[in-house]
Amino acid sequence: MALIKFLKPKNKLEEGGRTAAPVQRDAGEPEKTCPNCRKDIPLSRLWSNDLVCNCGYHFRMKARQRIRMIADEGSFREMYSNMKSDNPLNFPGYKEKIETVRTASGEVEAVVCGTATIGGQKCCLFVMEPYFMMGSMGTAVGEKITLLFEYAVQHRLPMVGFTVSGGARMQEGLLSLMQMAKTSAAVKRHSDAGLLYIAVLTDPTTGGVTASFAMEADITLAEPGAMVGFAGRRVIEQTTKKSLPKGFQRSEFVLEHGFIDSIVQRDKQKTYLTEILKMHDWRADL
């Protein structure tokens, strides 16, 4: 219960969110309870609203749904879709676990990469998948992201990346850890080539992904209420034996501490990204 209370990104969201319309209850229509306002929302309404509750709470979103929301219709060309992690360390239980996740999620890995246009602006796009081992980064995720940054350098394209991750994937051990260095080096090359990288941090972005490509963008955005941090709450509580401040590690808190540029609601993201991409592409019009 206490945990659910903490997970509640209250106040700011409620103030800034849209006014809640009275929920129409159709008998039999499936509903989902919003962890923020505790109201039941019909799934159909959630879907038509990009998985945002009336109170402003942003539910987690599957990578492909997000791509449909952000990329221009039919513009997304997926790349590296065949790449997946095996079990390089023969980690106990990993093979079974990843096979189960693959069947359940319909994805083979925790990130979807490709090129797309956003508001007509061509870019590389990666979106991490919360329903695949919580977007954890193993060798395949690291390789796909690195390849995409290298492709972007080669074709002089800006990068837009949506992060969601529990961090480096434990089951691939040191190899996962090294993906942090590898992706960071690729981001650096992209940056040194004078190219734009916009990261959008979504709930939750933590651990080794926060400590690498999530925090290396030129412009870092976040969704309202997203948990953004390095260490997990439980670990911090255990280490410090202190209770955590209100709103700790929520995107509003991280913004206040100066580590992200802006919080952008889901329905505003496409326009926001389009404008920013255009402002970095003005020479093309000359």
Next chain:
Amino acid sequence: MKDTAYERVKLARNNKRPSGLDYIKNIFTGFYEFHGDRRYADDPAIVGGIARLGEMPVTVIAIEKGHTARERAFRNFGAPQPEGYRKALRLMKQAEKFGRPVICFIDTSGAYCGVGAEERGQGQAIAENLMEMSTLCVPIISILVGEGGSGGALALAVADRVWMLQNAVYSVISPEGCASILWKDAGQARTAAESLKLTAEDAKSLGVIEKILSEKDIGKKRFYNRIQDLLKEELEVLIKDIDLTQNRYERFRKIGVSAVNKE
């Protein structure tokens, strides 16, 4: 007889092992410690400055755990704050400006997990080091001398050569943390240690490190002299490398590639 992985972890954590400062004092001469990240504070968990390796001026950076209870509390048990990583980066940039090689000694259970560390951007500090070290134009050699705890260790190990002492460990997560997350039982740390492949031999066979350093005569003059000779020898090679940053990029670029299934 070969020790189990978890015994290695315990050895790596033993506070009687030489600490970061012991390596600095015994391998180099004329060490001048430089403090502070110029942004917020000085983090005692990371010690850095300039010294001579033989004749050659180098920048040395070490994570320091301390030996006595008092030292360990002062050094925050070798768990750096964001300021530690920012100080390290500042000193590396300084090294780059003056063409000095950088040598890092790593011994940490991990970057500190605290409220203040999060407020001041622990993740961002590590990320920035990974990015900047990847293109630093001077040679970097990093040696894991005890615990190599995840991102907190990697933030000083994006190097041209990464070496490990034979009983050092290098891991994405502590065996206890791994066991409690995966099996909800920290008591399974032994199994986790085995599975994580965190010993020096594992790291070498995974292509993560170049060299395993023998611990024969550890803490004695001969031990430090041996490391000094290896550093000098390797720097001779690296100083002449005209494709230094390209090679460093490729060093990390290839790690894990063969583990990816592309069928």
